[in-house]
Amino acid sequence: MMPKIKTTLIGLIALCVCISSIAVADYLSDQTLKLARDRQVKKKEAQPRNSYIEKIRTSQTTAAVAQPQQEEPETAPRDPQPVNAEPEVVSSDDQLLNMLPADSVFCLRINNFNNALSMLDQYLMGVSPVPVGTMARQQLGSLLGTPMLQGVDTNGDFALLVNAHQQFGILVPVTTYDAFINANQNAGVPDENGIAQITSPMMQGSAIYVMQVPGKSMAMMTIGVPEKQALLDLVNSLSGESLASNLTGSEQKTATSQNLWAYLNMQAINRNFGPMLEMFKQQALAEMQKDMTGQPGMSNVQPDKVIELYFDMAQKLLQQSDSITLGLEFTPDIMKKHITYTALQGSDVAEMLTKNLPVEPGFKMLKYLPADQAVKMAAKYNPQTFEKINVSILEMLSETLLADDSQLAEELKQMAVDSAQAMGNELAFTFSYTSGQPPFELAYVIKNADTAAFKKLTQGSGELITQMYEAMGLPLSVDISLQEDQFTHKDIAVDKILFNLIFDESEMEGQDTQMLQQSIDAMYGDSLVYNVASTDDVMLLTMGPEGETQMKQLIDKVTGMTTMALAPDIAVAYNNIENIGSADFIGSVNIIRIMSGLGEMMQSMQGQLGPAAGMGTMFAESFNLPTNSAFGFGGSIDNGQVNITGVYPKQHLMEVMAGFMQFQQQMMQMQMQQMPQQNGMGGQSEPFEMEPFGGSEDAEIEFKMDSQQDSVSIEIVGELSDAQKDAISEDIKKIIKQDASWHSIGSSTMNGRTTYTVSPVKDINAFAEKIEFGEVQSIQDGKITVKIQN
Numbered sequence: 001m002m003p004k005i006k007t008t009l010i011g012l013i014a015l016c017v018c019i020s021s022i023a024v025a026d027y028l029s030d031q032t033l034k035l036a037r038d039r040q041v042k043k044k045e046a047q048p049r050n051s052y053i054e055k056i057r058t059s060q061t062t063a064a065v066a067q068p069q070q071e072e073p074e075t076a077p078r079d080p081q082p083v084n085a086e087p088e089v090v091s092s093d094d095q096l097l098n099m100l101p102a103d104s105v106f107c108l109r110i111n112n113f114n115n116a117l118s119m120l121d122q123y124l125m126g127v128s129p130v131p132v133g134t135m136a137r138q139q140l141g142s143l144l145g146t147p148m149l150q151g152v153d154t155n156g157d158f159a160l161l162v163n164a165h166q167q168f169g170i171l172v173p174v175t176t177y178d179a180f181i182n183a184n185q186n187a188g189v190p191d192e193n194g195i196a197q198i199t200s201p202m203m204q205g206s207a208i209y210v211m212q213v214p215g216k217s218m219a220m221m222t223i224g225v226p227e228k229q230a231l232l233d234l235v236n237s238l239s240g241e242s243l244a245s246n247l248t249g250s251e252q253k254t255a256t257s258q259n260l261w262a263y264l265n266m267q268a269i270n271r272n273f274g275p276m277l278e279m280f281k282q283q284a285l286a287e288m289q290k291d292m293t294g295q296p297g298m299s300n301v302q303p304d305k306v307i308e309l310y311f312d313m314a315q316k317l318l319q320q321s322d323s324i325t326l327g328l329e330f331t332p333d334i335m336k337k338h339i340t341y342t343a344l345q346g347s348d349v350a351e352m353l354t355k356n357l358p359v360e361p362g363f364k365m366l367k368y369l370p371a372d373q374a375v376k377m378a379a380k381y382n383p384q385t386f387e388k389i390n391v392s393i394l395e396m397l398s399e400t401l402l403a404d405d406s407q408l409a410e411e412l413k414q415m416a417v418d419s420a421q422a423m424g425n426e427l428a429f430t431f432s433y434t435s436g437q438p439p440f441e442l443a444y445v446i447k448n449a450d451t452a453a454f455k456k457l458t459q460g461s462g463e464l465i466t467q468m469y470e471a472m473g474l475p476l477s478v479d480i481s482l483q484e485d486q487f488t489h490k491d492i493a494v495d496k497i498l499f500n501l502i503f504d505e506s507e508m509e510g511q512d513t514q515m516l517q518q519s520i521d522a523m524y525g526d527s528l529v530y531n532v533a534s535t536d537d538v539m540l541l542t543m544g545p546e547g548e549t550q551m552k553q554l555i556d557k558v559t560g561m562t563t564m565a566l567a568p569d570i571a572v573a574y575n576n577i578e579n580i581g582s583a584d585f586i587g588s589v590n591i592i593r594i595m596s597g598l599g600e601m602m603q604s605m606q607g608q609l610g611p612a613a614g615m616g617t618m619f620a621e622s623f624n625l626p627t628n629s630a631f632g633f634g635g636s637i638d639n640g641q642v643n644i645t646g647v648y649p650k651q652h653l654m655e656v657m658a659g660f661m662q663f664q665q666q667m668m669q670m671q672m673q674q675m676p677q678q679n680g681m682g683g684q685s686e687p688f689e690m691e692p693f694g695g696s697e698d699a700e701i702e703f704k705m706d707s708q709q710d711s712v713s714i715e716i717v718g719e720l721s722d723a724q725k726d727a728i729s730e731d732i733k734k735i736i737k738q739d740a741s742w743h744s745i746g747s748s749t750m751n752g753r754t755t756y757t758v759s760p761v762k763d764i765n766a767f768a769e770k771i772e773f774g775e776v777q778s779i780q781d782g783k784i785t786v787k788i789q790n
Contacts, residue, residue, distance in 0.1 A: 092242075092244035092247075092252050092256075094244070094252070094255075094256045095216065095218075096109060096157045096159055096171070096218075097242065097243060097244040097247075097252060097255060097256060098242045098244050099171070099213070099216065099218070099238045099242065100159065100161060100238070100242060100243040100244075101161070101163055101164065101237045101238060101240055101241070101242070101243065102240070102241040102242055102243050102245055102246050103163070103164040103240075103241075103265070103268060104161050104162065104163055104164070104243060104263070104265060104268070105162040105163065105164065105166065105264075105265050105268040105269065105272065106160075106161065106162040106262070106263065106264055106265065107159060107160065107161040107162070107243065107262070107263050108159065108160045108161075108260070108261070108262045108263075109157055109158065109159040109160075109255070109260070109261050109262075110157065110158045110159075110259070110260055111157050111256060111257070111258060111259060111260070111261065112155055112156070112157065112259075113154045113155065113156065113157070113158055113173075114154045114155050115155070115259070116259035116260060116330070117132065117133030117136055117137070118133060119259055119330035119331065119332075120132055120133065120259070120330050121133045122330070122331075122332040123330045123331065123332060123333075123334075123335055123650060125332075126650070126654060127650070127653055127654060127657055137149065137154075139202070140152075142200065142201050142202040143200055143202045143203065144172070144184070144198065144200070144221075145184050145185070145186030145187060145198045145199060145200050145201065145208075146180075146183060146184045146185075146186070150179070150180070150183035150184065151174055151175055151176070151179040151180030151181070151182070151183045151184065152172060152173070152174060152175070152180060153173040153174055153175050153217065156173025156174075156217075157173060158170070158171065158172060158173065159171040161234075163233070163234060163237045164237070164268060165233060165237075166272065167222070167225075167230050167233055167234050167237075168222065168223070168225075169220050169221060169222055169231070169234040170220070170221040170222075170223070171213070171218050171219070171220055171221075172210075172218065172219045172220075172221060173217060173218055174212075174217055174218065174219050175217070176217065177194075177212035177217075177219055180219060181196055181210075184198065186198055186199045186200065186201075187210070190211070191228075193211065193228070193232065194211045194212055195209050195210070195211045195228050195231060195232075196209070196210050196211070197209055197210075198210055198221075203223060203224070206223060206224040207222075207223075207224060207225060207226045208221060208222070208223050208224075209221070209222050209225070209228055209231045210222075210231075211231055211232075211235060213235055213238060214235070220234055220235050220238075222234065243263065246323070251325070251340070254325070254327050254338060254340075255325070255327070257329075258327035258328060258329050258338065259328055259329055259330050260327065260328040261325065261326070261327045261328075262325065262326045262327075263323065263324075263325050264323060264324045264325070265323055266318065266321035266322055266323055266324060266344075267321070267322060267323075267344070269318065270318045270319055270321075274315065274318055274319070277311055277314065277315055277318075278311075280311070281307055281308070281311040284307050284310075284311075285307045288306075288307065309396060309397065312396060312399075313393075313396060316348075316349075316396075317349065319344075319347075320343055320344045320347035320348060320349040320350070321341070321342075321343060321344060321349065322342040322343060322344045322345070323340075323341075323342045324339070324340070324341050324342075325338075325339070325340045325342075326338070326339055327339075332650070333649060333650050333651070334576060334647060334648065334649050334650065335647075335648040335650075336576070336645060336646065336647055336648070337645070337646035337648070338643075338644070338645050338646075339642075339643070339644045339645075339646070340641060340642070340643050340644075341641065341642040342640060342641050343640040343641070344640075345640065347640075348392065349640070350640030351388070351640075352385060352388045352389055352392065353385075353637050353638070353639075353640050353641060353642060354638060354639055354640055355382060355385065355637070355638045356382075356384055356385075357382060357383075357384060359380045359382070359425070359584070360380075360425070360426070361581045361582060362581055363378040363426065363428070363574075363586060364426065364447060365378055365426055365427065365428035365445045365446075365447055365538075366378045366428055366566055366570060366574075366586070367557075367565075367566065368428065368445045368554060368557045368558060369428055369429075369430050369443075369445070369567060369570065370430060370443070370550070370553065370567075371567035371568070371569075372432075372593070373430035373431065373432045373441075373443075373590075373593070374430075374431065374432040374433065374589070374590050374593035374594045374597055375430060375431040375432065375587070375588070375589050375590070375594070376428070376429075376430050376567065376569065376570045376587060376588050377428065377429055377430075377585065377586070377587035377588075378426070378427070378428035378429075378585065378586055378587070379426070379427055379428075379584060379585040379586075380425065380426055380584045380585065381423055381424055381425050381426055381427055381446075382425075382584075383420040383421050383423065383425075384420075385637070386420045386423075387416060387417055387420035387421075390416035390419075390420065391413050391416055391417070394409060394412050394413050394416060395409075395413075397409065397412075398413075402468075402471055404471070405467075405471050408464075408467055408468065408471055411464055412464065412468060415457065415460075415461065415464060418453065418457060419454075419457055421450070421453070422449060422450040422453040422454045422457060423446060423449055423450075423454070424446045424447050424448040424449035424450070424539065425447060425448050426446070426447040426448070427444060427445065427446040427447070427449075428444070428445045428446075429442060429443060429444045429445070430442060430443050432593060432594075432597045433594065433597030433598045433600065433601040434544065434545060434597050434600055434601060435545070435600040435601060435603060435604035436544070436545030436546075436604060437523065437524055437525035437545060438523065438524040438525065438528060438543070438544065438545070439523060439601040439604060439605060440543075440544060440597075440601070441542075441543065441544025441545065441546065441547070441550065442542070442543050442544065443540070443541065443542045443543075443550055443554060444539075444540065444541040444542075445538060445539075445540055445554065445558070446538065446539040446540075446541075447537060447538055448537055449534070449538075449539035451532070451534040451539045454532075454539065455482055455495070455497075455532070458480050458481075458482050458497050459480075459482060461480055462478045462479050462480030462481070462499075465478045465480075466478050475503060475504040476501060476502065476503060476504065477501075477502045477504060478499070478500070478501060478502070479498075479499075479500040479502065480497065480498070480499050480500075481497070481498045482495060482496075482497055482498075483495060483496045483497075483498065486531075487548065489533075489551070489552045489555050490555050490556065490559050490560075492533050492534075492535065492555055492559070493533065494531055494532065494533045494548075494551055495531075495532045495533070496529055496530065496531055496532070497529070497530040497532055498527040498528070498529055499527060499528040499529075499530070500526075500527050500528075501520060502517070503517055522605075523605065528543065529543060529547060530542070530543050530547075531543070531547045531548060531550075531551040533551060533554075533555060535555075535558055535559065538558050540554045540555065540558065542554065567588075568628045568629065569588040569590050569627075569628070569629060569630030569632070569652075570586070570587070570588045570630070570632070572588065572629055572630055572632045572647060572649055572652075573586050573587065573588050573630075573632025573633060573634050573647050574586060574632075574634075576632065576647045576649075577632070577634040577635075577645045577647060578645070579636075580634060582636065583634045583635060583636050584635065584636045584637050584638075585634060585635060585636075585637075586632070586633070586634035587632065587633050587634070588630040588631065588632045588633075589630055589631045589632075589633075590627060590629075590630040590631075590652070591630075591631065591652070591655075591656045591659075592623050592625055592627040592652075592655050592656065592659055593623075593627065595619050595622075595623040595659060596619065596620055596623040596624055596625075598616070598619055599615075599616040599617065599618070599619025599620030599621070599622075599623065600616065600620050601616065602615060602616025602617075602619065603616040603617055603620060618663055618666045618667065618670075619663065621662075621666065622659050622660070622662040622663035622666055623659040623662075623663070625655060625658060625659055625662075627652070627655050628651075629649045629651040629652035629655065630649075630652055631646065631647065631648050631649070631652055632646070632647040632649075633645065633646045633647065634647075714728075714732070714758060716728075720788070724788070727773065728773055728788075731771075731772065731773040732758055735767060735770045735771070736758065736761070738770070764779070764784065765779060767784075768784045771784075771786060773786075773788070774786040774787050774788040775787045
C-alpha cells in the first residue's frame with residue numbers, strides 16, 4: 001500500500017509539482033506528491049554551478065538558426081484593452097435583483113420556485129426514486145408553518161441573503177402579506193412594526209420572525225435570531241444600492257434566467273474574514289509542528305516558510321478577487337452549471353486573466369484525440385498569460401522558500417519564460433488509468449510548438465529541479481535525459497525523454513529509502529518515459545504502457561486524415577456550451593472509464609496495495625459498461641474573468657448510477673460470503689479512532705503474517721473494550737514507525753473478534769520482540785499469540 005502522508009506535507013509537495021511541471025509538460029514531477037517529505041533548508045556553502053540561464057544563452061544563436069519561422073496568426077491584432085475595464089451600468093427591471101443589497105456577502109435565489117422544482121424532477125426522473133420537488137415543497141411548508149403553502153406565491157422567486165452585517169434572512173414571495181399571515185395558523189398577530197412570530201413544526205425552539213417588505217409582495221424572515229431588530233435591519237438594507245448595479249447586462253440575464261443562482265462577494269468575505277487568516281496560519285503552523293515531532297527525517301524542519309507561502313497566496317488571491325457566481329439550469333436531459341470568477345479591477349490577478357494576443361477560433365486539435373480515453377481536454381495556450389502566472393508564483397517562492405538562493409529563483413523564472421514560449425498556441429490531451437507501468441496513459445497534441453526549444457529545456461531542467469528540491473529541503477534528485485531517434489513511423493523520428501526520481505539516503509534520516517524507491521519502481525518502472533515526435537506544425541507526446549503504440553496512432557491521424565468526427569463524450573460538451581467557437585478551453589470526464597481504469601490500475605498494483613487490490617477487481621467488473629456520454633466543461637478567460645460552464649447529461653448520470661449499483665451488489669455478495677455460517681451472526685466495521693484506554697478481561701491475540709504483502713492480520717480472540725482497542729492500535733503504530741516511514745492500520749469486528757490489518761511488517765519475529773502491550777505466548781507458522789493482561 002502506498003504511504004499515507006500528512007495533509008500538510010502533501011501541500012508542500014503539491015507546490016513543488018506545480019513548479020516542476022513548468023519545465024516538463026505539466027506532469028514530470030507530479031509523482032513526488034505521495035512520496036516526498038518536507039525538510040527545511042540546511043545552510044550550506046554556495047557551490048559553483050553552471051546556471052540554467054548560461055546553458056540556454058550558450059545555445060541561443062544555434063537554436064535560432066535551427067528553428068523554422070512560425071506563421072503569424074491570421075486574426076488581426078486587436079487594440080489593447082483596459083484591464084477589467086469598468087462595465088457599463090445597466091438597469092434591471094427584475095424586482096428581486098433590485099432589492100438585494102449591493103454589499104451582500106452572499107445571496108442565493110431560486111427563480112420561479114415551481115418551475116425550478118419541476119425541471120429538476122424531470123432531470124432526475126429515472127435517477128431519484130422520490131420526486132425532489134415534492135419533498136422540497138413539504139419542507140418549505142413545514143418551515144413556514146403552512147403545509148399547503150397558503151398565501152405563498154410558489155411561482156415567484158425566493159432568495160436567501162447574508163447582508164454586510166452578517167445577518168441572515170429569507171425573502172419569500174407572497175400573494176399578499178395579509179393573506180399569508182391570516183391563512184397561517186402558526187403565525188402570531190403582527191406587532192406595531194408589522195412583525196409576526198411563526199411557530200414552525202420544523203424549527204421547534206427557534207424563533208422565526210417575519211414582516212412585509214414595504215411596498216413589495218415579499219416577506220422577509222429570520223430564523224433562530226431572538227432579537228426582532230435583526231429583521232428590521234435586514235429589511236432596511238434592501239432600500240440602499242442594489243446588487244443589480246454590480247452586474248453587467250449579461251450577468252443580470254444569467255441571474256434571472258437560471259433555475260438557481262448564487263452570488264458570493266469576495267471583497268466582503270475579505271473584510272469580514274481576511275483578518276482571521278493570521279489566526280488560521282498560526283493554528284496550521286502549530287499543527288504541522290506537532291505532526292512532525294518525532295517523525296523520521298523531520299528533526300531540522302522549520303515549516304514556517306511553507307505555511308507563510310500558502311497563506312500569502314491565499315491572502316493575495318482573496319484581496320484581489322471581486323466575486324464568484326454560480327448558476328444551475330435544468331432540462332429533462334441535461335443540467336448546466338455556470339461559474340464566473342471576477343477579479344478586482346486593476347489588480348494583478350485581473351491583469352493575468354486578460355488576453356493580450358488574439359487567438360484562433362475553434363479547437364483544431366480535438367479531432368486527433370483517441371475516443372476511448374477517460375479525460376479529454378483542449379485549450380488555447382496564451383504564452384503571456386501562463387508566463388505571468390508562473391513568474392508570479394515563483395516570485396512568491398523567492399520571497400519565502402527560495403529567499404536564500406536568489407540565483408536559483410532567477411533561473412526558475414527564466415525557465416518559466418522559456419517553457420511558456422515553447423508550448424505553441426493550442427494543445428489537446430487525454431488521460432486514463434490503466435494496468436501496467438506506469439499505471440496511467442496520457443497523450444498531448446500541441447499546435448505550433450517549438451519542439452527544439454522544448455527538447456532543450458529538458459537538458460537543464462533536471463539539474464535545476466533538483467536544486468529547487470534541495471533548497472526546499474526535499475531529499476530528492478531528478479534526472480531528465482533526452483534520447484533522440486529511438487524509432488521511426490511514417491518517416492517521422494520519435495525521441496524519448498526519460499524522467500527518474502531518486503531519494504537521497506544520506507538526507508532521509510532513518511526513513512526506509514529502499515522501500516520508497518522500490519515502491520516507485522514497482523509502480524512506474526525504471527523511468528517515466530515520454531515519447532516525443534513532431535510534424536510541420538504539431539508536436540506529439542505520449543506516455544504509458546502502450547506509449548509507443550499510441551504515438552504511432554497519433555502520427556497516423558496527424559499525417560493521414562484531415563477530417564475526423566469528435567469522440568462522442570467530448571461532443572456532448574462541444575454541442576451544449578454556448579459560444580464554443582470563442583471558448584478558451586473545453587473538456588470531458590467519463591466517470592465510467594475512470595472507475596474501470598482505476599480498477600485495472602489497482603489490480604496491477606497488488607504488490608503495493610495488498611488485499612485492497614481486490615477492490616480493483618470489483619471496480620473493473622462493475623464499471624465495465626458501454627458508455628457514449630460524459631460530463632463536459634468549457635469556458636473562457638479574459639477581461640479579468642474566468643467563465644466556466646459544466647454540462648451534466650442525464651445519460652451519463654444514469655450510466656454512473658448503473659455502475660455504482662453493480663458495485664454495491666458485488667460488495668453485498670462479498671459481505672455475505674464472509675459472514676460466518678454458524679449462529680447466523682454478522683459483523684460490523686470499527687473506525688480506527690476510538691475512546692481512551694481502559695481495562696477488560698483477558699484476551700488472546702493472533703497475528704497472521706502474509707509475507708507476500710508485508711502485512712499482519714491481528715485477530716483478537718475474546719472481547720475487548722473500545723478503550724483497549726485504541727491502546728493496542730497506538731502501540732502497534734509505535735512499533736511500525738520504528739522501521740517504516742508509513743503505515744496502514746484498519747480494524748473490523750465480527751462475532752466478538754476484533755481483527756486489525758497492519759502493514760508494512762517485513763520481519764515477524766522482530767515485530768514480536770517489540771510487543772509490550774501483552775505477553776507473547778507463541779510464534780509458530782506465521783502466527784503470534786499474545787495474551788493481554790488486565
